[in-house]
Amino acid sequence: MRETVPLLALLVLLPAMVLFGGQATQIEHPAELLQLAQDFQEWRAPPNGVPDYADRAAQQIAELREFQGRLSRLPDVRSWPVHAQVDYLLLRSQMDAEVFRLHVLRPWSRSPVFYTKTAIGNVRRHLIAGRRVRPGTVPYPRERAQAILKALAETEAILSQAPGNLTEAVPELADMALRHPGGGYLIDFDKSRGLQDIKRDYADWVELMTPHLPEPEASELGPAATRAAEALYAFGEWLQESREQMSGSYVLGKDTYSWHLRRVRLVPHGADELLAMAAMERARALSFFQFEQFKNRHLPQIGPAETAEEYLAWDDETSLRIRRFYKDLLTEPDYALPVKSSVGLFQPPFGEMYFPERQEDAQGGTPEEPARRIIIYPVDHWKWRYSNMGFRTAPGVLHMHEYYPGHYLERELHGRNPCPLRRRHRDPVHSQGWCFYNEEMPLMLDFPYARGPRAREQVYVNMYQRSLRVLQGIRLLDGQLTVNEALKWLTDRLPPNLGPSLGARPEEAFEETYPVIERGTTDTCMLGLTQIYRLLADRRMQLADRFDFREFHDQFLALGSIPIALSRWEMTGLDDEMEKLWQAASLPLPAATGTEP
Numbered sequence: 001m002r003e004t005v006p007l008l009a010l011l012v013l014l015p016a017m018v019l020f021g022g023q024a025t026q027i028e029h030p031a032e033l034l035q036l037a038q039d040f041q042e043w044r045a046p047p048n049g050v051p052d053y054a055d056r057a058a059q060q061i062a063e064l065r066e067f068q069g070r071l072s073r074l075p076d077v078r079s080w081p082v083h084a085q086v087d088y089l090l091l092r093s094q095m096d097a098e099v100f101r102l103h104v105l106r107p108w109s110r111s112p113v114f115y116t117k118t119a120i121g122n123v124r125r126h127l128i129a130g131r132r133v134r135p136g137t138v139p140y141p142r143e144r145a146q147a148i149l150k151a152l153a154e155t156e157a158i159l160s161q162a163p164g165n166l167t168e169a170v171p172e173l174a175d176m177a178l179r180h181p182g183g184g185y186l187i188d189f190d191k192s193r194g195l196q197d198i199k200r201d202y203a204d205w206v207e208l209m210t211p212h213l214p215e216p217e218a219s220e221l222g223p224a225a226t227r228a229a230e231a232l233y234a235f236g237e238w239l240q241e242s243r244e245q246m247s248g249s250y251v252l253g254k255d256t257y258s259w260h261l262r263r264v265r266l267v268p269h270g271a272d273e274l275l276a277m278a279a280m281e282r283a284r285a286l287s288f289f290q291f292e293q294f295k296n297r298h299l300p301q302i303g304p305a306e307t308a309e310e311y312l313a314w315d316d317e318t319s320l321r322i323r324r325f326y327k328d329l330l331t332e333p334d335y336a337l338p339v340k341s342s343v344g345l346f347q348p349p350f351g352e353m354y355f356p357e358r359q360e361d362a363q364g365g366t367p368e369e370p371a372r373r374i375i376i377y378p379v380d381h382w383k384w385r386y387s388n389m390g391f392r393t394a395p396g397v398l399h400m401h402e403y404y405p406g407h408y409l410e411r412e413l414h415g416r417n418p419c420p421l422r423r424r425h426r427d428p429v430h431s432q433g434w435c436f437y438n439e440e441m442p443l444m445l446d447f448p449y450a451r452g453p454r455a456r457e458q459v460y461v462n463m464y465q466r467s468l469r470v471l472q473g474i475r476l477l478d479g480q481l482t483v484n485e486a487l488k489w490l491t492d493r494l495p496p497n498l499g500p501s502l503g504a505r506p507e508e509a510f511e512e513t514y515p516v517i518e519r520g521t522t523d524t525c526m527l528g529l530t531q532i533y534r535l536l537a538d539r540r541m542q543l544a545d546r547f548d549f550r551e552f553h554d555q556f557l558a559l560g561s562i563p564i565a566l567s568r569w570e571m572t573g574l575d576d577e578m579e580k581l582w583q584a585a586s587l588p589l590p591a592a593t594g595t596e597p
């Protein structure tokens with residue numbers, strides 16, 4: 001572990017320039033805070049190679065206490081500038097996230113998914129894959145091809161630790177590892193049975209990959225993948241044989257969930273408050289959906305695209321309409337490229353794949369007209385047609401969430417934040433809240449959907465489904481629902497006759513339910529949206545007729561991907577939520593023994 005820097009009696013304040021509302025503003029950070037944040041980020045970096053996961057966890061538990069001790073010894077924190085106080089809380093929340101991982105989730109001893117996801121993800125991170133396609137072209141350069149082979153060779157070393165480490169394995173997480181070994185890359189249950197078909201899936205992947213690798217790596221890929229697949233298959237057999245003896249529980253309880261909200265997510269609410277919010281949001285979404293259906297009752301229904309060409313035409317038109325729509329709502333940075341969709345391949349267990357032969361294809365445009373390419377599912381994938389979220393029915397429903405000004409833009413912005421602490425912080429409530437906000441806000445401002453007014457109904461179905469995620473997830477983590485009951489609960493509430501909904505397929509119910517017990521948290525879209533609305537309302541009351549949407553959005557994004565309660569404090573000066581966060585209790589932990597709790 002890195003040697004700590006002695007605590008200064010009088011902390012030196014180091015200046016940095018931060019953009020706020022389009023203006024450069026100087027903020028100051030205590031030098032010790034910056035050093036501690038840097039040391040902690042280095043400590044959190046993934047290890048090289050395959051560690052002993054149990055030993056690494058025991059070591060990290062001891063080292064984390066040292067970091068928390070250094071943080072607690074920083075003097076006069078509440079007298080720092082607000083920006084620096086916020087960054088202190090960000091660093092505290094990052095440490096509490098590690099407390100949650102090491103003391104509550106304990107994935108190395110509780111979760112079979114940890115091992116399959118690590119082994120498969122170790123390979124996948126080197127592929128030109130993913131919805132936001134990673135940079136690169138084919139053929140793969142030799143260095144990347146060798147990294148793929150190395151990752152395949154490490155599969156057995158990762159999986160071999162599982163039988164000895166999984167002393168408190170959760171049987172439902174064994175089910176998830178068997179069914180979705182890649183960690184939830186939306187496998188079509190009709191085409192792959194997860195680990196049972198892993199040898200076939202890896203062989204199909206080798207057939208796809210081999211033409212795009214140099215020699216001799218291309219010839220080495222098949223044997224390496226076969227060995228990796230055999231290790232995964234054997235692990236699947238062990239899981240099936242051992243499942244009945246697994247006694248771990250996915251139930252964390254409302255108290256732990258509320259602790260996570262307050263200390264990790266820095267949300268001034270508890271589990272019961274979220275349940276009340278979700279119940280109200282459910283009623284609001286269904287009511288507004290019914291209003292919209294009545295308004296559109298004389299219009300023909302719309303359905304999913306029948307071909308990729310039909311969808312891509314809708315998608316291109318939607319992108320143009322969005323850019324025009326947002327010109328008065330947001331300052332578009334000069335590096336924000338247009339977004340173009342392209343149909344990719346889907347190969348379990350790695351998910352979306354792409355094989356661009358030119359850099360223009362990888363980026364999504366041409367040297368004269370560059371763009372950012374987003375990979376979408378092929379026509380024969382279940383999600384093309386049946387997803388309740390409307391991916392192929394109306395591009396505008398989720399385009400602003402997923403592309404611009406949602407995940408694509410916010411990641412570009414936040415990765416360039418001049419504050420060194422905020423540049424490395426990603427808050428999921430902020431991220432999902434902002435993106436969900438950009439589903440509903442355009443609806444309220446009469447965005448002209450390319451598929452016409454009936455596309456608006458799908459937005460309300462999405463709002464309804466996101467409220468169900470919270471209602472289901474908290475009850476699941478509190479033990480009020482079993483996993484099978486939760487699957488049925490969700491399926492029953494997403495029927496095929498809910499407007500444009502085609503019903504929740506088993507894959508979608510699985511995708512909505514199992515990650516909750518793996519991560520120990522629920523969906524954050526609704527929570528983030530609610531907080532943004534409160535912030536907007538407070539800012540409107542402060543500024544009255546001087547309120548400006550573009551200024552509001554620019555300021556909100558300029559502060560970074562931070563908890564929205566902290567954004568509210570910085571933007572409005574209102575600190576009425578902050579005492580709950582400053583005083584939120586730490587998670588009770590066992591005495592320091594240097595061993596696993």
